[in-house]
Amino acid sequence: xxKRNALITGGARGIGAASAKALxxxxxxxxxxxxxxxxxxxALAREITASGGExxxxxxxxxxxxxxxxxxxMINEQYxxxxxxxxxxxxNFVAKPFMEQTWEEFAQKLNxxxxxxxxxxxxxxxxxxxxxxxxxxxxxSTLSEAPAPGFIAHGTAKGALDSFNKxxxxxxxxxxxxxxxxxxxxxxxxxxxxxxxxxxxxxxxSTPTQKIAxxxxxxxxxxxxxxxxxxxxxxTYNPVCGGAYIQ
Numbered sequence: 090x091x092k093r094n095a096l097i098t099g100g101a102r103g104i105g106a107a108s109a110k111a112l113x114x115x116x117x118x119x120x121x122x123x124x125x126x127x128x129x130x131x132a133l134a135r136e137i138t139a140s141g142g143e144x145x146x147x148x149x150x151x152x153x154x155x156x157x158x159x160x161x162x163m164i165n166e167q168y169x170x171x172x173x174x175x176x177x178x179x180x181n182f183v184a185k186p187f188m189e190q191t192w193e194e195f196a197q198k199l200n201x202x203x204x205x206x207x208x209x210x211x212x213x214x215x216x217x218x219x220x221x222x223x224x225x226x227x228x229x230s231t232l233s234e235a236p237a238p239g240f241i242a243h244g245t246a247k248g249a250l251d252s253f254n255k256x257x258x259x260x261x262x263x264x265x266x267x268x269x270x271x272x273x274x275x276x277x278x279x280x281x282x283x284x285x286x287x288x289x290x291x292x293x294x295s296t297p298t299q300k301i302a303x304x305x306x307x308x309x310x311x312x313x314x315x316x317x318x319x320x321x322x323x324x325t326y327n328p329v330c331g332g333a334y335i336q
Contacts (some may be wrong), residue, residue, distance in 0.1 A: 092118040096171045098151050098209060099178035101130040103278035107304035108175050111312040113142030121146045151178045151205040161212040170216025173315045176206050177228040184239040195242045202246035223266035224315045227254050231274045231334040251326055258324030267323035269314045274330025276302045298331035
């Protein structure tokens with residue numbers, strides 16, 4: 090019970106997996122949330138444990154209130170509640186231009202994205218408030234600020250997430266709870282491995298650091314915002330993109 094508990098939604102792969110490893114290395118007990126990737130999540134937990142950390146895979150679809158409540162109840166009852174929430178679960182969307190997209194296609198991404206963030210934050214902040222400590226870290230995207238063709242549903246949903254974060258930061262600050270956005274640009278993960286090489290090279294050449302981000306680059310920002318040293322940082326938008334998007 091002396092360890093802080095970190096829950097990473099969508100934690101089995103990519104940014105989520107890198108964040109789980111980073112937080113475990115920093116001494117957090119990590120809970121790797123997944124929907125279907127049970128073998129991957131279990132293998133990641135074993136890898137973290139073999140390296141001296143503590144990790145547990147936990148299945149729950151973040152779109153289901155019932156499954157979320159069961160997951161949080163388990164962490165509360167057995168381990169003392171969530172101290173750090175990394176809201177990272179990937180929500181599928183229809184990549185279409187505005188004039189070819191239906192409201193249903195557009196609204197599905199908005200609803201799934203905001204529901205996952207809202208519902209998990211709602212459950213996590215109960216124990217956070219009781220402890221007087223909490224870290225909410227939401228994984229957004231630079232596409233919320235820098236539009237790209239076909240990404241209107243994704244970018245708009247992430248823009249709503251960015252605004253939601255600001256309100257949480259304002260309301261929850263008095264309880265010792267911070268809320269921050271981490272907004273990656275293009276990251277080399279399984280989700281982007283099939284992107285055209287010419288597209289990836291264009292992004293690389295357009296990036297001041299001349300590289301494509303790795304999941305570890307994003308996880309390094311997550312681990313800072315999850316830690317004690319970031320206690321006076323809240324309501325921020327942190328693009329992790331090598332300067333490809335400069336505010």
